[in-house]
Amino acid sequence: MAMTIVEQSGGQYHVLLIIADGQVTRSVDTASGQLSSQEQKTVDAIVKASELPLSIVLVGVGDGPWDMMKEFDDNIPARAFDNFQFVNFSEIMSKNMAQSRKEAAFALSALMEIPPQYKATVELGILGRRSFKSPDRVPLPPPSGSHGAYSYYSSKGFSKPSTYPQSSSSSSPYPHYETPHTATPAAPSATYDNQVCPICLVNPKDMAFGCGHQTCCDCGQILESCPICRTPITTRIKLY
Known part of the structure; x- marks a missing residue:
């Protein structure tokens, strides 16, 4: 469904956020090291989604277990670009640090791969164009006659939700989408990329790691x- 939304938007960049409270139940017939049918379908969908300007962030909450998700993330087969990121929310929030630092660490973990993934869609030429490869699925319209919900939102000062326009040439109950005609954003300059932190895209690069890559000190x-x-980061070097 997310791929269809991206396609109908004319190839605009989207981020799909998935909140999961547990892993897929594996059948006793699934051998160790093999994927269940549900896991295989998930992998196939992630690979297919890499043909579109779509990033996928999976946030693990609750007990999980999440020990295999890192391995799952690292072993997805070849894609057009690395479009999947797993974030262990429970692990981050269980750390012994101030709440504000936990929230900052979670936000950073969830968003740190978005800038390079967006840049990859620009370099691959898939941003701002339709691929005609998405499955034919559309989101369901909101339920009708939800007077109670409307009354609640009205009491809170919110305006009445807008209705979905229906196509005059079809009796389908699904909403009709108009594909916007947007120009493809220009790729950022190489000079800018080399000077600015790839995480926050604001601060200059002033910290280097043992691997040679750089970010700003805050990130x-x-x-x-x-x-x-x-x-894994074992060395941090302040740059002046």
Whole structure:
């Protein structure tokens, strides 16, 4: 469905956020090291989605278990670009640090791969164009006659939700989407990329890791692994 939305938007960049409270139940017939049918369908969908300007962020909440998700993330087969990121929310929030630092660490973990993924869609030429490869699925319209919900939102000062326009040439109950005609954003300059932190895209690069990649000090202090090559960070060098 997310791929269809991206396609109908004319190839605009989207981020699909998935909140999961547990892993897929594996059948007793699934051998160790093999994927269940549901897991295989998930992998196939992620690979297919890499043909579109769509990033996927999976946030694990609750007990999980999430120990295999890192391995799952690293072993997805070849894609047009690395479009999938897993974030262990429970692990981050269980750390012994101030709540504000936990929230900052979670936000950074969830968003740190978005800038390079967006850049990859620009370089691959898939941003701002339709691929005609998405499955034919559309989101369901909101339920009708939800007077109680409308009354609640009205009491809170919100305006009445807008209705979905229906196509005059079809009796389908699904909403009709108009594909906007948007120009493809220009790729950022190489000089700008080399000077600005790839995480926040604001501060200059002033911290280097042992692998050689660089970020700003604010982002670099929170990271546990390099956002570019994912090498565990053991050395931080302040640049002047």
